[in-house]
Amino acid sequence: MLQTISLLVENKPGALMRITGVLSSRGWNIDSLTVARTIDPAQSRMTIVVDIDPELRRQVIKQMNKLINVLQATDLTESLAVCREMALVRVRATAETRTGILKDAEMYGARVVDATGDGFGLECTGPAEKVEEFIDAIRNFGDIDVTRSGIVAVSMESRKLRLAPPIPAAAAGNGAEELPSC
Amino acid sequence: MSNLMSGAKILIECLLRENVECMFGYPGGVTLPFYDVLFEGKVKHYLVRHEENACFAAEGYARSTGKVGVCCATSGPGATNLVTGLVDALMDSIPVVALTGQVTTKLIGSDAFQEADTFGITRACTKHNFLVKSPGDIPQAIHEAFYIAASGRPGPVLVDIPKDVFIGSAHYSPVSTIHLPGYKFSQEGHTGQIRRAAQMMWEANRPIVYAGGGIVAAGASDLLRELVEAIDAPTVCTLMGLGGLPSGHPNFISMPGMHGSYAANMAMTHADLIIGLGVRFDDRVTGRLDAFAPHARVIHVDIDPVEIGKNRVADLPIVGDVKRVLERMNRVVAELSPFQKERNAAARKAWKDQIAAWRAEHPLIPAVSDAEIKPQHLVREIDRVSGGEAIVCSDVGQHQMWGAQFLRFNRPRLWINSGGLGAMGFGLPSAIGAQVANPGRRVFALVGDGGFQMSIPELSTIASNRLPVKIVVMNNGYLGMVRQWQELFYNNRLSAVCLDSFPDAVKLAGAYGFPGRTVEDPKEIGQAIDEAVDYPGPYLLNVKVTPFECVYPMVPAGGAINEMVLGPPKPVAV
Numbered sequence: 001m002l003q004t005i006s007l008l009v010e011n012k013p014g015a016l017m018r019i020t021g022v023l024s025s026r027g028w029n030i031d032s033l034t035v036a037r038t039i040d041p042a043q044s045r046m047t048i049v050v051d052i053d054p055e056l057r058r059q060v061i062k063q064m065n066k067l068i069n070v071l072q073a074t075d076l077t078e079s080l081a082v083c084r085e086m087a088l089v090r091v092r093a094t095a096e097t098r099t100g101i102l103k104d105a106e107m108y109g110a111r112v113v114d115a116t117g118d119g120f121g122l123e124c125t126g127p128a129e130k131v132e133e134f135i136d137a138i139r140n141f142g143d144i145d146v147t148r149s150g151i152v153a154v155s156m157e158s159r160k161l162r163l164a165p166p167i168p169a170a171a172a173g174n175g176a177e178e179l180p181s182c
Numbered sequence: 183m184s185n186l187m188s189g190a191k192i193l194i195e196c197l198l199r200e201n202v203e204c205m206f207g208y209p210g211g212v213t214l215p216f217y218d219v220l221f222e223g224k225v226k227h228y229l230v231r232h233e234e235n236a237c238f239a240a241e242g243y244a245r246s247t248g249k250v251g252v253c254c255a256t257s258g259p260g261a262t263n264l265v266t267g268l269v270d271a272l273m274d275s276i277p278v279v280a281l282t283g284q285v286t287t288k289l290i291g292s293d294a295f296q297e298a299d300t301f302g303i304t305r306a307c308t309k310h311n312f313l314v315k316s317p318g319d320i321p322q323a324i325h326e327a328f329y330i331a332a333s334g335r336p337g338p339v340l341v342d343i344p345k346d347v348f349i350g351s352a353h354y355s356p357v358s359t360i361h362l363p364g365y366k367f368s369q370e371g372h373t374g375q376i377r378r379a380a381q382m383m384w385e386a387n388r389p390i391v392y393a394g395g396g397i398v399a400a401g402a403s404d405l406l407r408e409l410v411e412a413i414d415a416p417t418v419c420t421l422m423g424l425g426g427l428p429s430g431h432p433n434f435i436s437m438p439g440m441h442g443s444y445a446a447n448m449a450m451t452h453a454d455l456i457i458g459l460g461v462r463f464d465d466r467v468t469g470r471l472d473a474f475a476p477h478a479r480v481i482h483v484d485i486d487p488v489e490i491g492k493n494r495v496a497d498l499p500i501v502g503d504v505k506r507v508l509e510r511m512n513r514v515v516a517e518l519s520p521f522q523k524e525r526n527a528a529a530r531k532a533w534k535d536q537i538a539a540w541r542a543e544h545p546l547i548p549a550v551s552d553a554e555i556k557p558q559h560l561v562r563e564i565d566r567v568s569g570g571e572a573i574v575c576s577d578v579g580q581h582q583m584w585g586a587q588f589l590r591f592n593r594p595r596l597w598i599n600s601g602g603l604g605a606m607g608f609g610l611p612s613a614i615g616a617q618v619a620n621p622g623r624r625v626f627a628l629v630g631d632g633g634f635q636m637s638i639p640e641l642s643t644i645a646s647n648r649l650p651v652k653i654v655v656m657n658n659g660y661l662g663m664v665r666q667w668q669e670l671f672y673n674n675r676l677s678a679v680c681l682d683s684f685p686d687a688v689k690l691a692g693a694y695g696f697p698g699r700t701v702e703d704p705k706e707i708g709q710a711i712d713e714a715v716d717y718p719g720p721y722l723l724n725v726k727v728t729p730f731e732c733v734y735p736m737v738p739a740g741g742a743i744n745e746m747v748l749g750p751p752k753p754v755a756v
Contacts, residue, residue, distance in 0.1 A: 009364070010363070010364060013313070014301060014305070014311075014313070017302065017305055018305060021305055021306055025306055058491070059488070059491075059492060062487050062488045063488055065366075065487075066486070066487075066488055067364070068309075068310045068330065068362055068364050068365045069364055070364050071363055071364045162366060163363035163364070163366070164361075164362055164363055164364070164365050164366045165361075166359040166360065166361040167329070167359065167360055167361075168358065168359055168360075169199075169321075169325040169329075169356070169357040169358055169359055169360050170199045170200055170325055170328070170356075170357075
């Protein structure tokens with residue numbers, strides 16, 4: 001079953017590797033993954049869709065939250081959230097197919113982002129199923145190239161972001177118990 | 183206040199601020215600038231003979247003290263050799279900081295000499311890791327590394343430092359704060375849950391306390407004892423938790439699980455309440471999960487929320503540091519005591535009687551023979567001189583299980599072994615770390631002839647530092663545990679398990695300049711152990727034991743823990 005995870009992470013080298021490592025080390029396949037900076041450039045927002053046993057969903061979220069670079073991991077699979085995907089489609093168009101393509105594009109709310117004598121570049125945004133349907137529809141007109149963004153999601157519930165406060169350095173490290181002489 | 187210092191000097195300053203007194207390591211090309219500063223002797227460095235053993239020694243240091251162990255290796259092969267030790271520390275939640283050199287920043291990614299992607303390789307082997315890109319970043323990384331290693335659920339942290347970062351200079355001023363906003367762990371535990379847990383403990387008719395390595399890590403053994411006595415519950419300690427409750431305590435049953443006692447496993451199976459404290463319901467403890475403790479409700483206290491419900495659903499989860507939780511739990515238990523204590527006294531007495539009956543039915547009794555030295559006999563002899571007070575660093579295999587069954591530990595941090603990973607070769611180097619950290623305490627390395635030969639180069643480290651480790655080789659001429667499985671489950675086809683040509687122990691130890699002895703007569707074993715212990719320095723005692731002894735009881739892999747094989751199959755009468 002596909003699980004949608006939203007992550008707020010520190011924008012640091014290696015953060016992505018740690019997150020994908022949690023999934024790949026357990027043999028879970030990533031369906032899609034998007035990353036971009038948030039308003040705060042020190043943080044990134046990721047949306048990951050991963051194919052996972054439903055009973056392991058909580059475990060995944062906990063594993064993600066355990067990572068030091070992860071500020072917040074949220075399961076959006078069944079919560080109130082908006083999920084959208086974008087596809088960019090290049091389709092060859094002939095004089096006969098041009099009108100049909102444009103009609104279908106309009107039906108799906110897709111925009112023409114490039115037009116040449118050879119064909120069109122189309123941009124379609126929406127829920128993943130709608131984007132898939134759009135791609136299927138355009139395929140009927142001939143060979144196409146598609147790049148999909150993967151799902152980006154935003155939770156519609158407000159979630160309190162719990163962060164660890166700063167602590168004094170070298171206070172929590174060594175020397176908690178009595179020192180051995182060595 | 184700041185002054186210009188090399189990265190290597192800054193690193194030493196940071197280690198001193200973390201109260202690091204010693205480290206275990208092996209130098210190399212890219213760590214030369216760091217070793218040049220180490221030469222000044224501000225931090226004592228123990229030169230091991232293989233990097234893997236540096237990490238094991240750091241673990242021995244950490245496991246026996248609770249402090250962070252530090253190891254150091256060069257780039258490439260040095261760093262990759264640390265990997266087994268890092269995973270070992272990760273599996274057993276041991277605080278270790280590993281420092282590795284890396285090739286010069288500009289060469290990273292160019293397949294330079296002795297380059298390996300240490301940061302990438304150790305991602306899965308550590309709790310967290312760092313690649314430091316400039317000398318000015320060293321203090322932050324080091325203090326964060328020590329904080330992460332020691333706090334929450336402890337674990338190994340690696341800091342990878344390129345050669346030019348050691349050499350380059352930065353203005354050093356001590357870091358005053360650490361800010362890791364994503365590193366959250368709850369320590370206190372939920373008050374309501376703690377109260378409900380205490381209530382459940384009183385209401386249970388057949389409670390059992392299941393205490394693990396978390397008790398040791400948190401320093402909660404006194405509180406465990408207080409709880410166990412307050413509710414008068416029978417208690418099992420896992421392989422990692424042995425010593426959490428003194429072995430001689432009347433409520434202590436033994437270790438549960440694959441090679442646990444009959445009584446411990448039967449008690450787990452028939453309990454109506456399992457009080458899991460710093461445990462992870464490991465497969466070696468639970469056996470077949472769907473048959474594990476079918477009648478029990480579960481209270482599970484652990485600092486790592488990932489462990490809650492990972493293997494066994496917890497009816498009452500408490501996420502928190504087991505020490506802090508027990509401090510409050512014991513108070514609530516005491517508050518409720520006057521109202522609860524007599525309620526189910528009859529059921530409680532029946533439960534205790536039942537456990538006593540199980541113990542009497544199949545007690546753990548060491549086999550002894552006049553003809554040959556039984557391995558259990560050897561363990562008993564070590565126990566005799568230890569009296570529950572020596573540190574015993576075990577390797578992995580049969581001797582480890584017999585040690586867990588027959589050694590007594592009066593306190594935590596005495597039984598040191600590779601629990602989760604089961605890394606052979608761990609015993610000898612961890613004994614080095616433990617002896618360095620505890621110069622006044624007797625340290626045994628209880629090793630098999632297999633694991634001993636994996637870390638045999640460390641005899642040199644022991645000799646050069648005159649560490650009075652008593653190395654006891656339980657020598658059965660086989661990789662005993664693998665042989666046992668081949669005997670029991672693979673038609674006794676002994677494939678690649680025979681270890682013939684073990685070196686002459688007297689000559690071997692003699693070559694390193696300390697005494698050694700081989701014994702095979704059961705009448706000599708007691709005196710031989712005494713001689714080893716009385717010698718004021720390292721001693722190698724090679725004990726030839728019965729080769730074909732198996733560890734019992736045994737729960738076959740995938741079996742339920744109440745379906746134990748209690749002993750060798752009886753010969754069938756013809």
